[in-house]
Amino acid sequence: MSEIKFAVLGQYFHCPTKGDFEYAQQALIQVNNQGTIVSVTTETDADFQAQVSTLSSNNQLIELSSTQYLMPGMVDLHVHAPQFQQAGKGLDLPLYDWLQDYTFPLEAKFADMDFTKQIYPSLVKSLLANGTTSAVYFATIHKDSSVELARECLKQGQRGFVGKVNMDEASQCPPFYIEHSTTEALKETEQFVQEVIALEGNEQQLVSPVLTPRFVPSCTSEMLQGLGELAQKYQCHVQTHCSEIPMPRTNPLLRKRLGARL
Known part of the structure; x- marks a missing residue:
């Protein structure tokens, strides 16, 4: 986790390709020291909760409220x-x-x-x-x-x-x-x-x-x-x-x- 600068946990909207749409009620977006997103995981991923716990204990986790969400700029x-x-x-x-x-x-x-x-x-x-x-x-x-x-x-x-x-x-x-x-x-x-x-x-x-x-x-x-x-x-x-x-x-x-x- 040393290369991770911070991570954001919350609702997630994304359109990876034209015509496709993704939504996750809980997604974990991890960002490195260069400002690059290095991973996006959701509750369906096996190590999701473990990653959330580790990032939280390292004070690297930003948790969004139920009225907030992430989407591409x-x-x-x-x-x-x-x-x-x-x-x-x-x-x-x-x-x-x-x-x-x-x-x-x-x-x-x-x-x-x-x-x-x-x-x-x-x-x-x-x-x-x-x-x-x-x-x-x-x-x-x-x-x-x-x-x-x-x-x-x-x-x-x-x-x-x-x-x-x-x-x-x-x-x-x-x-x-x-x-x-x-x-x-x-x-x-x-x-x-x-x-x-x-x-x-x-x-x-x-x-x-x-x-x-x-x-x-x-x-x-x-x-x-x-x-x-x-x-x-x-x-x-x-x-x-x-x-x-x-x-x-x-x-x-x-x-x-x-x-x-x-």
Whole structure:
């Protein structure tokens, strides 16, 4: 039992594969020092009671009440972290106008680290409180605030895949919210990847960097090429909007960008 950090005893719900459902009124979930579940046993297992007794005597057992239960955490595959503050607001405009009038001005505020530190802790706390234990995030174009989001996920124990957004196509980005230069943006993106990987306490890679071209029209071909090279170098995940409607599909710039490849 030396490798076990703690165990939880209580009701257990699980869907191990699509279409399957498991329930146990009493299940024992054991977790090791690396935070990995090493075993799940139920009352039907021969050594169940012996394990419960041993863990209890070692003060390693957490017992749930009859109104509590365990289930796998939910995973949100697409969270715009800086938009948390405007959730449910500004719904009167189509996407392109909504971005220009509401969202880009809000995201630009995350250049301010004091503002960042007011928003991101509440975001992560809110998601965890509602059962989202893993999230894939779009942050903003700002390296430091994007790293801060990863740091906050780590601090609160949420598995996070965090992306510093990249957008450098001047015709599709407002002047107040655009990379200063493609070269500098790629340099900062590489620094972001390195800093997230090296976060103190992130030895188990609870949080990971994600390369994030916002969407094809907002990035030059040079940006996409550079991000592709970083993806190969660091074997990072890549995320973007593959089916977005920021402008008509007949727009020649969009058609040109769609031909670019990471």
